[in-house]
Amino acid sequence: MRHMKLREITLDCPDPLALAAFYQQATGLTPHPASDAEFAALVTGGDGLALGFQRVDDYRAPRWPDQTVPQQVHFDFEVDDLDEAEADLLELGASKAAHQPNEGRWRVLTDPAGHPFCLLKG
The missing domain is CATH 3.30.720.120 (Signal recognition particle alu RNA binding heterodimer, srp9/1)
Structure with missing residues (x-):
């Protein structure tokens, strides 16, 4: 190849x-x-x-974790501090997903168009 x-x-x-x-x-x-x-x-x-x-x-914005409209793609971003990064991104227009499978290790947010992305503890 x-x-x-x-x-x-x-x-x-x-x-x-x-x-x-x-x-x-x-x-x-x-x-x-x-x-x-x-x-x-x-x-x-x-x-x-x-x-x-x-x-x-x-x-049509993705629905997470519901797959009625699949997420298609998502990003993982490594951050130093989950709480601080989450607060900064919420201020920029992100939303916090209702379903948080492991909030101590990562956070699931959605961008302003509804795409889910994760913040991972660095």
């Missing part, structure tokens, strides 16, 4: 610029200058990996 390099992970959403702004504030990644209302991206810098956000008409 040929070597493949992962270049981008793209999330469906109703508002690419708003979701890119949330993740930019949460991660410190750099907005791509060609971002617009249909597709926005954040870039990591040296490795060339980008996080993309594409507009989808009639977008």
Whole structure:
């Protein structure tokens, strides 16, 4: 098999610029200058990996842990302090999922478009 390099992970959403702004504030990644209302991206810098956000008409947010609308993808972010990171992200517009399977080790939040993601104790 040929070597493949992962270049981008793209999330469906109703508002690419708003979701890119949330993740930019949460991660410190750099907005791509060609971002617009249909597709926005954040870039990591040296490795060339980008996080993309594409507009989808009639977008339906994932339901977690219910699979009525599957989560499709989720991120895990390592943090130093779960409580502090959770508070910061809630202030940025994230929501805390009602179901928390192991709140002492990780927290399940959802971004403003409803995608679940986890904070892991570093």
